[in-house]
Amino acid sequence: MPERLMPGGVMSGVIEAVISLLLVAGGIFVFIGSLGMAHLRDFYMRLHGPTKATTLGIGCMLIASMMYFWSVDGKPDIQEMLITLFLFITAPVSAHLLAKSGLHLRLKHADKTQGKPVELRPEEVGDKPVPHPDKGHG
Amino acid sequence: MLSIALYITLALVVMALLMNLYRLTIGPSLPDRVLALDTMYVNSIALIVLLGLWLNSKTYFESALLIAMLGFISTVAVCKYILRGDIIE
Numbered sequence: 001m002p003e004r005l006m007p008g009g010v011m012s013g014v015i016e017a018v019i020s021l022l023l024v025a026g027g028i029f030v031f032i033g034s035l036g037m038a039h040l041r042d043f044y045m046r047l048h049g050p051t052k053a054t055t056l057g058i059g060c061m062l063i064a065s066m067m068y069f070w071s072v073d074g075k076p077d078i079q080e081m082l083i084t085l086f087l088f089i090t091a092p093v094s095a096h097l098l099a100k101s102g103l104h105l106r107l108k109h110a111d112k113t114q115g116k117p118v119e120l121r122p123e124e125v126g127d128k129p130v131p132h133p134d135k136g137h138g
Numbered sequence: 139m140l141s142i143a144l145y146i147t148l149a150l151v152v153m154a155l156l157m158n159l160y161r162l163t164i165g166p167s168l169p170d171r172v173l174a175l176d177t178m179y180v181n182s183i184a185l186i187v188l189l190g191l192w193l194n195s196k197t198y199f200e201s202a203l204l205i206a207m208l209g210f211i212s213t214v215a216v217c218k219y220i221l222r223g224d225i226i227e
Contacts, residue, residue, distance in 0.1 A: 020143035023191075027147035030184055034154035037177060038161050043170055046161075050177040054154075058184050061147070065187050068140075069196060079199040080187075083206055087180065090210040094176055097217035102169045104221050 015071050022064035029057030042109040043102045051095035059084050148188055155181050172216050179209030 036049025066080035158181060162174035186202045218225050 016140050020139050023140075023143045023147045026184070027150035030181060031150040031154045034157040034177060034181065037173065038157035043167060043173075046170065047173060050173060050180070054177055054180050058180055058187075061184050061187050065191055068191060072194070077196065079196070079203065083183065083199065083203050086203070086206050086210075087183070090206070094210060094213040094217070097214060097221075098169050098173055098176075101172075101217045101220040102167075105167065105169065107167050107169065 012071075015067065019064045019068050019071075022060045022067070026057040026060030026064065029053050029060060031057075033057060042113055043107045044099070044109055044113050047095060047099060047102070051091055055087060055091045058087055062087075144188065144191060148185075151181055151184050151188065155185070168220060169217075172213060172220075176209060176213045179205055179213075 030053070033049040033053030033055075036053065037046050040046045040049065062080045062084045066077060069080075070076045155178065158174050158178045162171055162178070165171040165174055183202045183205055186198050186205070190196060190198045190202075215225050
């Protein structure tokens, strides 16, 4: 860590403490997300870790980075907020698509996992919509 | 204090990347591997942000934004391929 990062007096102790706290919290959340993905038993459980904990962790880290450059340069920057917004918008979409593809491939799951693929309509697991026998589709 | 926090966070993110690599290697099914790759994209964005803090420069955030976009697009493309057998119908 170079010393120019801390040009004494530019950054107050409170701001530095908040940035450090956000950084460590983000690191812990990212670690917990990947631990869940490496450790849990079936795919539907493993989907929980990266989609929630990792997204929160990367949000914490990007906000810490934004606060740091704001306090060093004196003006806020939009790029970190842009990355945070983009990740928070796209994480649920990719999680939904991954869950649909897992249901489509009918992956094996633990007994405690609820919502069997047979309970879902074919179009919910990615198959082509089938017309209803007496009414027709739609 | 900030440098100690940066060291701790770097260690945690690198351990998270190693666990992603483990899941990517052994992952029993295709969606597992796609999920591991998606998480690796997000964790490498975290690593780039930490590199920007370490070097005290904002040069690398454009690449972080680029990696975020490419990761999302590739995940969606592979999921569409798994679901439909085709990406653009």
